[in-house]
Amino acid sequence: MKNLEHSTETKRIHWFFNREYLRGCLSGLKELPLFSIMLLIVFVFLGVFGKFFTPHDPTWTDLNAILLPPFWIEGGNVSYLLGTDPLGRDILSQLIAGANVSLEVGFAVVIIAGTTGTIMALLSGYLGGKVDAVVMRLCEIALSIPYLMVAIVLAAILGPSKENIILILIVLGWAGYARVLRGEVLRVKEGDFVRLAVIAGCSPLRIMLRHILPNIVNTIIIMSTLQLGIVIIAEASLSFLGLGVPPPTPAWGSMCAEGRNYIFDAWWISFWPGLTIMLVVLSCNFLGDWLRIRLDPKFRQI
């Protein structure tokens, strides 16, 4: 036993001085999608602290500055960098403040739906039998519902609010996690280390949490990154239809909807929020793809 410990200890020191290993790490970092990560950090930062950084109050209406174009176009005003909407509100301030809704909904849904999905997958994959049958039926039902339509109906009936949007997207979103992760659990479960843990007398709970969960964390991270983009678009779509967070709270989707009526005179009202959504979601997808290639050995060769 002592020998074994000694050897892992030397290995641990060894890798630190191992040039090749370090070089491998660095070359991995070089491919890091820096742009995406930076954008997501800015997004999270503005989502949390955005209200302190808006150049104007996002709900303040300046009746002398209605439908001003961005500052570089004639008639624009430097104090309203990206222009104003028909009520004279500053677009840039609304964009910054609107990050809050997308961030809160996005993270709440990804975290809660992800956790629910993971628990369901662990239970159904590891325990099998009746639990598996029930969870998989629930999953199938959740996946065979036309997503957007039901979300619209639910939002209409429950009434538009941030909490309801989060609830709806969780109810419709957990099944995707559960189905993919269950497959992973089934694969990991066959490993010798799980059998050894069973022989050693570990409780099912301990095996699920300490032996299986760490082996599916990669997949959870990849899925969550991709899911974040999907949830942000879903929230924006509901807001666009007027079923999202009620006004005057600024949200990117409802800004786009407002711009639709002014598309002839003021393209900038819907241009900027859409562009912002695209950049955030694109970053999520880039990062998710990169993580998939880095973390999943199956894809490393491609």
Place this chain on the structure above:
Amino acid sequence: MKRYILKRILQSTLSLLVVTFIIFSLTHLSGDPAVLMAPPDASQADIQEMRVSMGLTEPFHVQYGLFLSGLLKGDFGRSFKWNQPCLEVWFERFPNTLLLAAAAMGFTLTFGLSFGILSAVNVGRWFDKFGKIFALLGQSLPVFWVGLMLMWIFAVKLGWLPTSGMGTWQHLIMPAITLGWFFTAAITRLTRSSMLDVLDRDYIKMAKIKGVSRISVILKHAFKNASLPILTMGSLNFVFMLNGTVITETVFNWPGVGTLVVEAIFARDYPVVQTTVLIGSFFFVFVNLLVDVLYAYIDPRIRY
């Protein structure tokens, strides 16, 4: 095989039942239809009479049973707003949505297939990279924004196409592109991967050695063999399109099923909302079932 199909049909029926239950109980919770339907000057007694005649005084499970038996007879209830059976309202709008989805499918297949094939043939070169970016963009752009920006460029700036509504074939172009955009990305990716899979096979090499022309190898030998998964995916996408028209139709004021749902929601006309979502779910579940059975037929391993 028979057992598998039977099992899948039972599962799908269960899914549909759950959907009807969710939608029924939610609309049940949303308010008293008698109050919504009654004329503004109706007295309390009139409303009570309506409740009795509509069966609203029955207990919940009896009402649900009546609702289900009505569905089986094709009775989806009556619209408050249009004052005619919901199914008729739906049938008036459905052809428009079908037209839009068909046009979008045309766009998707034309561009998705050609981009996919070109990417696979030029793998690793600039066209492939372009295709990759295109596919990633397709997944990242919000549908409503694509629609609005197309509208701004082609209708407002260039003045080539009408902004919204329905009528001539020009009206169809922008909504079709908007709706098809997302699916084009998916088809491009799928075509690329299944083409790459086939292009590696021996019979392709054989055809090349025999001196068959490049185009003929790509289209006749490779694409023909790669087209099965694309066909399945394409037909599945068509149903997703039929269900996903809500946003595109709202952007372009297209008088289809999608705008019907939104109009009905804002008019609190829940029977119509119920009908539309139920029919949509039915399509969705049915096509999922069809695809599963088809796959099981092609690949026997799935059955077990």
